[in-house]
Amino acid sequence: MPPRANVPRRIVQPPIPALPYFAYGSNLHRSDWHRWCEHNGFATGLLELLEPAWLPDWECAFRLESGSRGGGVLDITPCLGQATPGALFEAGFSAWRALDRKEGYPHVYRRREVSVICADGRERRAQTYCVHPARRSADALAPAPGYAELVRGGLVEHGLPTDLLDAAAAGVLAPALIPHVFVYGTLLAGQCREGHMALAGKARKQEAASISGQLENLGAYPGLRLGGMPGARVRGELHFCENLPALQALLSVLDGVEGFHGYDQDDGLYRRTLALARRADGEQQPAWTYRLGDRTPRAPVIGDGDWLAHFART
Known part of the structure; x- marks a missing residue:
């Protein structure tokens, strides 16, 4: 029997979402995103801003201990009546590859399909990232040094409020953002x-x-x-x-x-x-x-x- 040909093993890649990307954390900060892309061999213009948006019935929380940042980073958790501010981005093949790598998908963060609300009340489906349940802290964590300021800068850059972020960073219960x-x-x-x-x-x-x-x-x-x-x-x-x-x-x-x-x-x-x-x-x-x-x-x-x-x- 002739020897088998040395056929390279096929690497199965995770599917690429056909939906826009909803950012609520550090990826809102354009300079920080560009800096990460340059350092990791990706082009800087991969994400195209579409519009600000709100993630209804979710709030942000510091629930992941990040070794690279040296402290807590953001996750989102269900919360009736809250609305997490963020922005929608058009993301192609290379953008999702970069995002998956940055977020540690699928072992650190998982992708999740969500509905977001745009400024005119339209509802759009999008993909975002949530911390993997096995990595999520049961208790709120102290923010990594400089991380909350980075996210705050990104929110301000897009004309979005920082109230939920500020409450999460301070470890206090956030008031209703939209009461x-x-x-x-x-x-x-x-x-x-x-x-x-x-x-x-x-x-x-x-x-x-x-x-x-x-x-x-x-x-x-x-x-x-x-x-x-x-x-x-x-x-x-x-x-x-x-x-x-x-x-x-x-x-x-x-x-x-x-x-x-x-x-x-x-x-x-x-x-x-x-x-x-x-x-x-x-x-x-x-x-x-x-x-x-x-x-x-x-x-x-x-x-x-x-x-x-x-x-x-x-």
Whole structure:
């Protein structure tokens, strides 16, 4: 029998995601990313910025001990009502190879598919990195020297808040980054579900506000549709929740009321999103609200975007 040919062993590479990359930590800092790429033989222009975004119902935490940095580095953990700020990047084959190497994939960090919310309330699927469960510390760690400052610089570079990072670095419980909820239908004062809004807490505040979009008439209740005619506004109320537990109590009830089953499920009538609510004085405030799901059929538009006025007319 002739000897077998010396055939090189085929190396199986991990699949390359077809989704954009969501960065929430040190990779937000462009100079630091370029420095790492140059030091490790990768081109520096591999990541193309798309837009800032928010990772809903997650918060950042120092849960990985990094030997190379000499202390704790960031992970993300589920947290109802929080929203981790970051940015979306277009990433090709070489970019994912560089990211995987930098993040120690798959043994230190794992890739995870998530839904992020863009500035205009659109939802996009993306890939990010979470610490491998076997490497994740049960307790919060002290940040590695200079690491928190690096991430802070990256957040500022993209015009994003540093509140969650600052709280995690200090080892304290973060307040709700977005403590406001905008309602526009049966949760309004005088409507059948207004009692739910008491969950916002004794120190809750309520004021008139509006958001960009169009209001559709689903019969006994309305629905917010993002987009619509230029300048279209939906009128409603902006509620301030007194603390994170109050916000979580309210959102857990409203998610049930609106049939929202989480960002990994797309079968609900509504989706919880983030939108800029405009107060009567013109100031804008990010707020949680509920929009119609992409699969929800279109319905007649309420032209003035005012459910209470429509309710009074019918």
